Amino acid sequence: MPKISNRAANMPASPIRKLVPYALAAKQRGTKVYHLNIGQPDIETPETALVELQKIDLKVLEYSLSEGNLEYRKALENYYHSLGFTDLTTDNFIVTNGGSEALNFALSTLCDEGDEIIIPEPYYANYNGFSNHINAKVVAVPSSIDTGFALPSIEEFEKKITDKTRAILICNPGNPTGYLYTKEELKRLAEIALKHDIVVISDEVYREYVYDGEKQTSMLEFPELAENCIIIDSESKRYSMCGVRIGFMVTRSKVIKGAAMKFAQARLSPVLLGQIIAAKAHQNDTAYIQSVREEYTKRRNLLVQLLNEIPGVNCPMPKGAFYCMAELPIDDADKFAQWLLESYSHNSETIMVAPAGGFYSNPELGKKQVRIAYVLKEEDLKRSAELLKDALEKYQSL
Template sequence: MPHISQRGIQMPPSPIRKLAPLSDAAKAKGVKVYHLNIGQPDLPSPTSALDAIRNIDRTTLEYSPSDGYRFYRENLVDYYKKFNISLTPEEIIVTAGGSEAVLYAFMACLNPDDEIIVPEPAYANYMAFAISAGAIIRTIPSTMETGFALPPVEEFEKLINERTKGILICNPNNPTGYVYTPHEMEQIRQLVKKYDLYLFSDEVYREFIYNDTPYISACHLKDVEENVVLIDSVSKRYSECGIRIGALITKNRKVHDTVMKFCQARLSPPLIGQIAANASLQENGAYMQHNFDEYKSRRDFLIERLNNIPGVYSPMPQGAFYTLAKLPLDDADAFCAWCLSDFRYQGQTIFMAPASGFYVTPGLGRNEVRIAYVLNKDDLNNALIVLEKALEAYPHTHKHECGALYSEADLQRR
C-alpha cells in the first residue's frame, strides 16, 4: 500500500474542529451543545450582502479575474483609507478567505526549511499553512501573566539565523485577544528593518478593539513597506465566514507578482463571495457599531463570569472575540473531550477548543482553553453554568484550586 506523505503526517489536527465528531454524536442524541470552540459569529450578515446574492442577475456564473474583480478592489481602497492605509487596486489581491492569503504569502516568500518567528499562542492553522509551504515556525511564548504582551525583542533575536525569513503577527490576536501597542509595533518594525525580514500581519479583527490602544497596522510602519504582507478577510467583520473572501495586500511588486502565479493556478476567487463582500462595503457605521457594542458587552459579561468560577482565570482580552482561560486541571484536551462524550447538565454540554493546539512548544496550554464569545449572552450564561458544573463533576479537577485560591498577581488582575 502506498505511504502517506510526510507533509500529511506532520499536518496537525485542528484544535478548533478535531472534537467535532464527539459534538455531532452528542447532538444526535438530542444534547444541546454550546459552541465556544469556533469563531463563527452569530450576528446577522449585512442585509446589503444578502440582497446582492438574492438579486444576482447574471445568466452565467463566470470565472472572475485571478486577483479579483477590479470594482471590488477599488472599493477596498476606499475602505482601507478609513484606517489610514493608502493603497491602489494593484496592491490588493482577492483570495479565498484569509487562509488562502496566508498560504500564498508563505509559498511566495519562503523556501522549504525557511523559518518564521511567531509569538505563541497563535492561530492554529498558521502551523498547517507553514507545513504546506515546507516552512518552519519558530515560536516565542507569551504568557497569561503578562496578558500575552509581545515577548522581549531579545527573545526574537535569539532565534534569528540565516534561515529566518519573517515574523508573523496577528493583531488583534487570535486566540488571546491581545492588541499590540504602538511601542511593540515599533519594536517589530526595528527587527524587520535590522534583519531585512518579511512581516506577515494578520489583521482581520481590526474593527474589534475595545480598549484605548490605537490600531497600528503593519502598513503604518515606516521604511519597511516593501517587507509587509497584510492578511485580511471579511469573515469576522461582516459575519461572512462562508463566502470565503479575503485579501493579500503588499507594496512589494515581486511578492505581488509571485502570489499572482499561485492565484492563476487556482483560477479565481469566489464570484458570489465577491458580490456579497462588495455589497457589504455599502454598510454605514451603524452596522459595525452595533456589532462592536455587542461583542464588547459579551466580552465584559464572559470575563466576569469566568473569573467567578472557582479555579478559573482569564485576562481581559483587548480585541477580537476570543479569550484564553486557565482551568483547574492538567489536561484540557481530555476535559474538552469528556464534556462532549460523557458530561450532560440538564441535557446540555459545551464545546471548547483546547489551547494546547495554539502552542508549538510542548506542554504549553495544557490547562487552558480558547473560548469564542460569538454566542448571545443568554447562551453564554447557560454555557458558563454548564462549564462550572462540568468542573465540579470532572474527576480530575484540582479541587484545592476551586476554593478561590489565587496568586496575588491573579487577584490584582481580577
C-alpha cells in the first residue's frame, strides 16, 4: 500500500461536494434532487460566447501565453477601465485556470510554510484547502449570523496580526454569506495592511451581483495599497461559464506580478478556448448583466422570505453574490444534509444543501447552519423551501 503525503491526508474534504455520492445514490433510486449546495447557476451563458465557441476554426489548439493571450487581457483592461481603474494595462493581469488557480498563485507567492492568512469567517471552504496545500495557516476572525455576518471590528483583525501574518483574505461580496463590505470597512482594512506591510487579497468574483441599489467597492479603489493588493477575479459566475475555467489575478505590484508569473510559467498556460470565449462575452454585456442581476434579486427575495417563514429558521438577507446562510432548528447540519439524501423524500423529491461547518475554522460554529445557493428558478426554489419545511418537521420527530 503506497503511503500518501501528510499534505494529502490533512487536505480538508469539500463541504460543498462531499455529499455528492449520496446525491448520486438518491438519483439512482429515482429521487429528484434540487441542488442548493453549489454555486452552479442555471442562468444561460451569454449567446455571444456560445456563438463564438461554434465559430472557432483553429487548426492547431496551441499553448497560450503563460500570462494569458493579449487579446483576452486587452478585454480585461477594457473591462477594468469601465469600472474606473484606467491606470491598469494588460501587464496588470495574469490569466488563470479559474479563480481558484489565481488564489493559489497569490497564496503561493506570499506564503512560506507556517505563515498566516487572516480571514473573516465563515469563508469559502476552499480557502482552507489552498492554504493547507502550501502549509500556511488560516487565522479566522469570527462574524455572527445575528449581525448578518457583518465584518468584525478592525481591532479584532489587528489582534490576530503576528510576525507570521502575510495577508488578509476577503471575499466581497461574500461566499458563503452574501455580505457586502462598505467602503469605510475596506478603508480600515487597507490602513492596517499598510501599517503592518501585509497584503490584502480581495476575491471579487461576484462583483456584478449586488442588490438593493448597492455598489460593490473594490480594493483597487485605494491607490495607496498599490504594492499591497491582489484582486482575484473570474468569469465563472459573471457569465455563468463555470466550466470554461477562466479566472485571473490583478495587481499593480510589479514585485507580486513577477513572482506570480513563475507559477504561471510552471503550469505552462491557461485554457486557450476559454480565453477566446470569455473575451467575446465581455463585449456589449451590460444588458446581460442587468437581466441576470434582476433575476437573482427576485430569487433572493423569494427564498429568504420563504426560509424565514419556516419555524425555527433564521436567514439574514444577503446583499450580494447568490448564497444565503440559514440557521436551522437541528443539532447537526452534516447529519441532516446526509439524511435529506439518504432517508428523506417527498413525492420522490429532496434537496441538497451545504453544511456550514466546513466554512468555519471551528466547525462547531456552523453546526446548525447550512449554505443555500439561489441558483435555481423561482418555482424550484419555492418547491425546495416546501421540502425543507416538511423535512425539518419529519427530522425533528425522529
